[in-house]
Amino acid sequence: MTDTVITGGLVVDETGERRADVVFGDDGTILAVGDDLSASRRIDAGGCIVAPGLVDLHTHLRQPGGEEAETVETGSRAAVLGGFTAVVAMPNTDPPIDSASVVREVLALGEASLCDVAVAGAITIGRKGETLAPMAEMAALGCTIFTDDGTGVQDARLMRRALEYAGDLGVRLAQHCEVDALSAGGHMNEGEWSSRLGIPGIPAEAEELMVMRDIALARLTGTHVHFQHLSTAGSVAMVAAARQAGLPVSAEAATHHFTLTDEACAAFDPIFKVNPPLRTPRDRDAVASGLADGTIDAIATDHAPHPTHRKQQPFDEAPPGMLGLETALALALTELDMEIPAVLAAMSWRPARIAGLARHGRPVAPGEPANLCVIDPEATWTVDPEASASRSRNNPYAGRELRGRVRHTVVSGEAVVLDGEALR
């Protein structure tokens, strides 16, 4: 066995922070944490934070069916460059991940990829909201989280049954909260900017009504509901109240919802089209505060690659979605009023726990899995979409200067990123 030491960093994990070297073996475990350690290989972490690898609850890897936009391989390379050691792949692929055979296919692709790929199964067959998918079969293959992401489960009775079923199976339901009847035909946030631009809007209430309903269903069933990519001040307030009432809910926010607003759509550039849409400054601030005070548990990327020719269609014809894996950590460190341990909580151990990923977000200690990222918190860099490892280029942050850069990433004892470069 070959062992490697990460030297000179500040270790930050759920248990606190301390200066220490970290030795891991290529068997995938951490062997020692302490002062002045040596090993046959050395990785420099001077001036850096050594943390458990990041975990993304919301990644679109586009396989099967969307290989023109992304593959499990290219998406996982973008992930490790962003410091992620595990991602949860969303099921809105073609075919959708709504059966054991498609779960097996994506898991097999994940086996060969640079990070751990967890697979979210669909709640309903075809994500059509009509019939429950074979959740037990998919859970038996390792799916711990289920969602119809891209759409919300419209039928309250079916959602109730899905929750009861998920409770029995010990898996988690995640909801893309959107009442179709209110959002149909909309392409951006409904408000001042949609009126000015003449683009049909999606009201905040399209999201909030489903958040409200699912909080009620969490109360009715006693089963945990995870809210995906919350975008409105009203949603954040309802989740805060539900938590205060002791209801089993958790929530994530996507990076773009605390960094961008609907004003960005003013030039009709579809790069800023996303679902749920970019909202008002008030909503953006509420999402940021919700993260800072812990109402929102996790930062997710909602990494949603699209080929350039599709994204360059007129605003109302272009598909929603933007890249996120390579910029999420730096955006959080640059834009949020949160200390580094709080950002890491929202990007590593809390999402790992929500997704049930037992080998990620773990303390940096002997015997634990060697899934680690090394971050230079002071490094500044400028976002260049052409430099992305993703197969797509729909990055809305081109030219933006950010602080905080991933220097090294270790997955299961293998250094997959060294000095900002992916090794395969």
Ligand SMILES: [Zn+2]
């Ligand atoms: Zn979604």
